[in-house]
Each structure stands twice: as C-alpha cells, then as structure tokens.
Amino acid sequence: MDHPEPKRKPSPRPVIWGSLTLFGALFVFLTFQLSASAAPSHARGAHDKKVATRKRASAESEASTDTEAGEEGESLYAEPEYAETEYSESVPGEEEIVEPEAEAEPEPEPEVEYVEPEVEEAPPVVTSSS
Amino acid sequence: MISGIPHTIAKQGWWIASRSSGVVALVLVTISVLIGLTMAGKPIRKPGLNRKLLAVHEQTALAGLVAICVHGLTLLADPWLKPGLTGVLVPFAMPLHTFWTGLGVIAGYLAMLLGLSFYLRKNIGAKLWRKAHRATVAVWALGLIHALGSGTDTSSLWFRAFALVTFFPIALLFVYRLGVERRAEERKHLAARQRRRRELLGEREMLAEYEQPLTVR
Numbered sequence: 177m178d179h180p181e182p183k184r185k186p187s188p189r190p191v192i193w194g195s196l197t198l199f200g201a202l203f204v205f206l207t208f209q210l211s212a213s214a215a216p217s218h219a220r221g222a223h224d225k226k227v228a229t230r231k232r233a234s235a236e237s238e239a240s241t242d243t244e245a246g247e248e249g250e251s252l253y254a255e256p257e258y259a260e261t262e263y264s265e266s267v268p269g270e271e272e273i274v275e276p277e278a279e280a281e282p283e284p285e286p287e288v289e290y291v292e293p294e295v296e297e298a299p300p301v302v303t304s305s306s
Numbered sequence: 307m308i309s310g311i312p313h314t315i316a317k318q319g320w321w322i323a324s325r326s327s328g329v330v331a332l333v334l335v336t337i338s339v340l341i342g343l344t345m346a347g348k349p350i351r352k353p354g355l356n357r358k359l360l361a362v363h364e365q366t367a368l369a370g371l372v373a374i375c376v377h378g379l380t381l382l383a384d385p386w387l388k389p390g391l392t393g394v395l396v397p398f399a400m401p402l403h404t405f406w407t408g409l410g411v412i413a414g415y416l417a418m419l420l421g422l423s424f425y426l427r428k429n430i431g432a433k434l435w436r437k438a439h440r441a442t443v444a445v446w447a448l449g450l451i452h453a454l455g456s457g458t459d460t461s462s463l464w465f466r467a468f469a470l471v472t473f474f475p476i477a478l479l480f481v482y483r484l485g486v487e488r489r490a491e492e493r494k495h496l497a498a499r500q501r502r503r504r505e506l507l508g509e510r511e512m513l514a515e516y517e518q519p520l521t522v523r
Contacts, residue, residue, distance in 0.1 A: 185357075185361045186358055186361045186362060186365075188365045188369075191334075191362065191365040191366055191369050192369065195330055195334060195369050195373065198329075198330050198333060199326050199327060199330045199373075202325070202326035202329055202330065203322055203323060203326045206322045206325055206326060206459075207311055207314055207315060207318075207322055208311070210314050210318060210322065211310040211311050211314045
C-alpha cells in the first residue's frame with residue numbers, strides 16, 4: 177500500500193542564510209563606502225554630509241575628551257553647518273586639529289602729550305588816514 | 307583606503323551594523339508583505355503554491371522581526387549617537403531625526419504585535435486576527451517612510467532603486483486585494499439577499515397552499 181508523501185514545510189535555511197549574506201554584503205559595502213568617502217571630492221550628497229558630520233563630530237569629541245560636552249556628547253546633536261564644513265584629506269579621527277590662533281592684543285597707543293599751540297598775537301592794525 | 311577600514315569598523319562599526327540590519331529588516335518585511343498580498347489576492351492559482359508561500363511568508367516575517375531587534379540593539383551600542391534605552395524604545399524620544407525615528411519605533415512595535423499575533427489567532431479569534439493582519443501593509447509603509455526620512459542611505463541610488471522597485475508591486479497588489487475583497491463582499495450581500503428572497507417566496511407559497519380551499523372530489 178502506497179503512503180502519500182508527507183507534506184513538509186519548506187526549510188527556513190534559505191531565508192536565514194539569505195538574510196545573513198545580505199547583512200554581511202551590506203556591512204562590507206558600507207564600510208568600504210565610508211572609508212572611501214573620507215576624501216573631500218566624494219562628499220557631495222546628503223549621505224556624505226551626514227557621514228562627514230558624524231566623522232567631524234567624532235573627531236571633535238576625541239580631541240576634547242577633557243571637556244564636559246565632549247564626554248556627555250551633548251554638542252553632537254547640534255545641527256551641522258554643511259556650508260561651512262571643511263573636508264580634510266586625512267583618515268577620519270586622524271585629522272590635525274588646528275587650534276584657532278589667539279587674537280593678538282591691540283598695541284597700546286603711545287601717550288601723546290597735548291601741547292597747546294602757541295598763538296601768535298596778531299599785529300596791530302595800522303590805519304592810515306590819508 | 308583599505309588601510310582605513312579597520313579604523314572605520316572600530317569607530318563606526320555599530321552604526322554600519324545598524325544601517326545594514328535596518329536595510330535587511332526592510333527587505334525581509336517587504337518580501338513578507340509581497341507574499342502576503344499575493345496569497346490574499348490570489349492572482350496566481352496553482353495547487354500547493356499557497357502552502358509554500360505561507361511558509362516563506364512566515365519565515366521572512368520572523369526573520370524581519372529579528373532584524374528589527376538587531377537594528378535597535380546595534381543602535382543602542384553606537385558610541386556616537388548614545389540613544390539610550392529611552393531613545394530606542396520610546397517613540398519620538400531620540401534626539402536625532404526625532405519624527406522619523408519615532409515612526410520607525412512605532413513601525414517596530416506594530417510589526418511585533420501584528421507578526422506575533424499569528425500565533426495567538428486561536429485566542430483572539432480568526433476573524434479579528436484577519437482584520438488586524440491587514441494593517442501589516444501600514445507597518446511596511448511606516449518602515450519605508452522611516453528609512454526615507456532618517457536613513458543615511460536614502461540618497462543612495464541602490465536604495466532608491468529598491469524602494470521604487472518594491473513600492474509599485476506592493477501598491478498594485480494592495481489595490482488588487484481591495485478590489486477582490488470588495489467583490490467578495492458584494493457577492494456575500496447578493497447571496498444573502500437572494501436567500502432572503504427565496505425564504506419569503508417559500509413562505510408565500512406555503513401560505514397560498516394553506517389558504518387554498520379544500521375541494522371535495
């Protein structure tokens with residue numbers, strides 16, 4: 177007597193492996209993309225701006241670990257100023273952070289003594305009665 | 307460039323993992339919704355196909371839920387964002403892209419609720435479960451809006467292509483399903499009306515027979 181073949185559910189393996197493969201491929205791709213976008217010529221679109229902001233913020237937080245804002249990360253949520261962003265050629269986190277030069281104090285003006293100008297007496301007016 | 311990769315992973319690894327798992331979650335939920343709509347609308351009728359589709363639908367939905375969890379957990383570990391448990395779990399509590407991430411959190415909760423309700427359908431009743439399950443399309447839509455609003459990769463060509471390629475079939479299948487459901491409702495109403503008419507006619511005939519005077523042969 178022939179038994180009917182038992183109905184089996186399709187295996188979940190293709191879904192699991194497919195998801196893991198997609199995750200791995202995306203991870204590698206995004207890592208490469210992020211490493212490549214360090215160059216200034218790549219930073220164009222909104223994506224690159226977001227990445228650049230993130231890099232800049234992490235570099236800033238690295239540089240100012242002694243300050244409270246850097247430790248708490250409060251300033252990291254500030255809206256980025258894209259227009260003013262300057263991109264550096266170096267690897268993120270290894271950028272040289274240039275301290276802004278302190279403003280030179282204005283030189284004290286030389287003291288000038290006020291000397292009243294000598295006023296010459298006007299010569300007496302001679303009227304001629306001719 | 308290659309020399310910078312270990313540095314990138316060390317610095318941005320959690321963020322990259324979160325982005326990747328978010329995209330994987332969206333892909334899996336999209337596949338699951340596509341299969342669900344295909345089964346509901348029944349545009350293809352082939353013996354045994356629905357059983358296979360149902361299994362893949364369930365598997366992709368569960369894998370999507372796992373990917374959503376990974377998306378949240380990896381974001382939690384991101385040293386730059388530091389969202390905290392509140393930022394990840396409470397809608398509109400994330401300090402960055404508050405509105406879009408809030409939609410994402412709501413979509414995640416809805417996905418959990420609607421996805422896992424499949425295993426409680428005997429308790430809540432098949433009819434109620436089926437009604438609630440229709441809202442899964444909203445989960446996909448919210449997820450896509452969340453990705454478009456706050457995702458870092460939304461400006462990428464590959465992401466836009468994916469969004470476009472998946473949006474139209476899902477929209478078409480959804481409209482088709484709505485049409486199928488409306489036709490089914492109309493058929494149901496028509497059948498009920500005909501049944502009532504038959505019942506009324508039967509009653510009238512019976513009454514007519516009853517009221518007929520008996521003839522003596």
